[in-house]
Amino acid sequence: MFVLTLFTRIVILVLAAASLNLIMGYGGMMSFGHAAYLGIGGYAVGILAQEGFGSGFLQFPVALAASAIYALVIGALSLRTRGVYFIMITLAFAQMAYYVASGLARYGGDDGLTVYKRSDFGGLINLSNRTQFYYLCLACLLGVVFLIWRIVNSRFGMVVQGLRSNEQRMQAIGFPAKRYKLVCFVISGTLCGLAGALLANNTDFVSPAVMYWTRSGDLMVMVILGGMGVLFGPVVGAVAYLLLEELLSQVTEYWALIMGPLLLLVVLFGRGGIMGLLGRLNRG
Amino acid sequence: MADPLLRVENLVRRFGGIVATDHVSLDVAQGELHAIIGPNGAGKTTLISQLTGHLTPDSGSIYLGGRDISHLAAYRRSALGLARSFQITSLLLDFTVADNVALAAQAHAGHSFSFWRNARKESALRTAAQAALERVGLAHRGGVLVSRLSHGEQRELELAVALATKPQLLLLDEPMAGLGVTESARMVKLLQELRKEVTIVLVEHDMDAVFALADRISVLVYGRVIASDVPSAIRQNEDVKRAYLGDQQVVTAHV
Missing domain, CATH: 3.40.50.300 (P-loop containing nucleotide triphosphate hydrolases)
Structure with missing residues (x-):
């Protein structure tokens, strides 16, 4: 039982990391506010449930749309900057979302909001059944990874990766850079909103804490650990990170003391993350 | 006049x-x-x-x-x-030679808000890229990463990229x-x-x-x-x- 919940949580966070990889790994946009979408997706489910709209057919589209709109606004503003400023401004917006959620007294404020009833998809699928819910999350993850795979090999994906590599050159050959980056930013945010809606169902709870900057940091670490701009990088990275966290925290409560140096080692010696390391081992 | x-x-x-x-x-x-x-x-x-x-x-x-x-x-x-080449070589170093040129062709062949079809399999783009590479004598280097080209080859690639935009x-x-x-x-x-x-x-x-x-x-x-x-x-x-x-x-x- 516990294992299934843990696995479901891992699958959902892998989905979030995969969405971050699209902008961070492929697009070169270092967003330090990606956890905001986990919260937006989650609150869309939680608030609608509390207001008596239990249907998943309503909750999920609203979660995705809200994330997309947030991404559009934040992206339009943040993409005027680059480098460290982009990191800082995405972080600032996510922290704003965090404090806004904390201030929602009607919806639990700081303490968060319990989701008493999971999203209702009629007779189609029962989210309260752990096994069914797990497979739903897994199907969502596979769908998203497949979608990202198609995107990065499409015309659009080539442009986005070209912009990561050399924006000036891309403009010189005729691409309006910002437009493509913004669309990529919105797709990524929307996909992470899906993860948020699933996460709220998994924990039956949503609170401002899911948007806190450390959670954004966790997602970044997962992507970097696995290998940026590699399709399965975030999958490997997130699984490794979450399992390590789980195992180490059973051994000692000071698990972060072991985790920290481990991450440092991977970043220092494993350029390209775990996938990079595996690739090099393969080539001998 | x-x-x-x-x-x-x-x-x-x-x-x-x-x-x-x-x-x-x-x-x-x-x-x-x-x-x-x-x-x-x-x-x-x-x-x-x-x-x-x-x-x-x-x-x-x-x-x-x-x-x-x-x-x-x-x-x-x-x-x-209008196309330009840069004084200091400015290419997509982590892309292959062919991809660099194909992207330049792509920029001038309709919009690029296409999310599903594999761009590397669009024959029109590949043909245009190959033609531009042949013009500058790099046709045989299409699959090589740009960062692995010699400086002279990179200068030629700069030209091919500019040419592929049909300037x-x-x-x-x-x-x-x-x-x-x-x-x-x-x-x-x-x-x-x-x-x-x-x-x-x-x-x-x-x-x-x-x-x-x-x-x-x-x-x-x-x-x-x-x-x-x-x-x-x-x-x-x-x-x-x-x-x-x-x-x-x-x-x-x-x-």
């Missing part, structure tokens, strides 16, 4: 107190190879960057085929047929920079071929190449055009001689 393909009128660009482009006016006729020469720091790259839209002029105007493009963004100028006007910022003797000779031969198809503005330090290729030459000194004429007249021009000779005196005075 027909309208020139490129007309520059009274272009001014300042960096702080320095006037990098000082009321430059310039006409480039259709089909001509127009060279821009000048000592280091004369403002050649600044001028090119304003033509391509990477820098905005403080005043003055730029017309391409009679249309005012002074305030258009770089990507729009590219759509109108009317090609702005080449020192295509021979850093090339060896044989590589330079190959580049000159290549440019001699290209000039038959496309109007070229060539910024270059290699005087042999310039005098071998140019129909007309403009001489830029301290941001100002001091002469603009056919090569034989430029050779005889007293102002030009003084500008270059003056420079040498500065150099010898330091020794």
Whole structure:
């Protein structure tokens, strides 16, 4: 039982990391506010449930749309900057979302909001059944990874990766850079909103804490650990990170003391993350 | 006389107190190879960057085929047929040679908000890329990562990328920079071929190449055009001689 919940949580966070990889790994946009979408997706489910709209057919589209709109606004503003400023401004917006959620007294404020009833998809699928819910999350993850795979090999994906590599050159050959980056930013945010809606169902709870900057940091670490701009990088990275966290925290409560140096080692010696390391081992 | 393909009128660009482009006016006729020469720091790259839209002029105007493009963004100028190569090689280093050129073709073959179809399997883009690579003699290197190319090959790839956008006007910022003797000779031969198809503005330090290729030459000194004429007249021009000779005196005075 516990294992299934843990696995479901891992699958959902892998989905979030995969969405971050699209902008961070492929697009070169270092967003330090990606956890905001986990919260937006989650609150869309939680608030609608509390207001008596239990249907998943309503909750999920609203979660995705809200994330997309947030991404559009934040992206339009943040993409005027680059480098460290982009990191800082995405972080600032996510922290704003965090404090806004904390201030929602009607919806639990700081303490968060319990989701008493999971999203209702009629007779189609029962989210309260752990096994069914797990497979739903897994199907969502596979769908998203497949979608990202198609995107990065499409015309659009080539442009986005070209912009990561050399924006000036891309403009010189005729691409309006910002437009493509913004669309990529919105797709990524929307996909992470899906993860948020699933996460709220998994924990039956949503609170401002899911948007806190450390959670954004966790997602970044997962992507970097696995290998940026590699399709399965975030999958490997997130699984490794979450399992390590789980195992180490059973051994000692000071698990972060072991985790920290481990991450440092991977970043220092494993350029390209775990996938990079595996690739090099393969080539001998 | 027909309208020139490129007309520059009274272009001014300042960096702080320095006037990098000082009321430059310039006409480039259709089909001509127009060279821009000048000592280091004369403002050649600044001028090119304003033509391509990477820098905005403080005043003055730029017309391409009679249309005012002074305030258009770089990507729009590219759509109108303006292509450039960079003085310092500027390519997508982590992409393959073929992908670099195919992207340039893609930029001019409809929009790129296509999220599903595999772009590397679009035969029209691949064919266009291959054709451009053949023009510059890199056809056999298509699958290689750009970072693995020699400097000379990267210069040739710069040209192929520019060609793949099907330009009317090609702005080449020192295509021979850093090339060896044989590589330079190959580049000159290549440019001699290209000039038959496309109007070229060539910024270059290699005087042999310039005098071998140019129909007309403009001489830029301290941001100002001091002469603009056919090569034989430029050779005889007293102002030009003084500008270059003056420079040498500065150099010898330091020794």
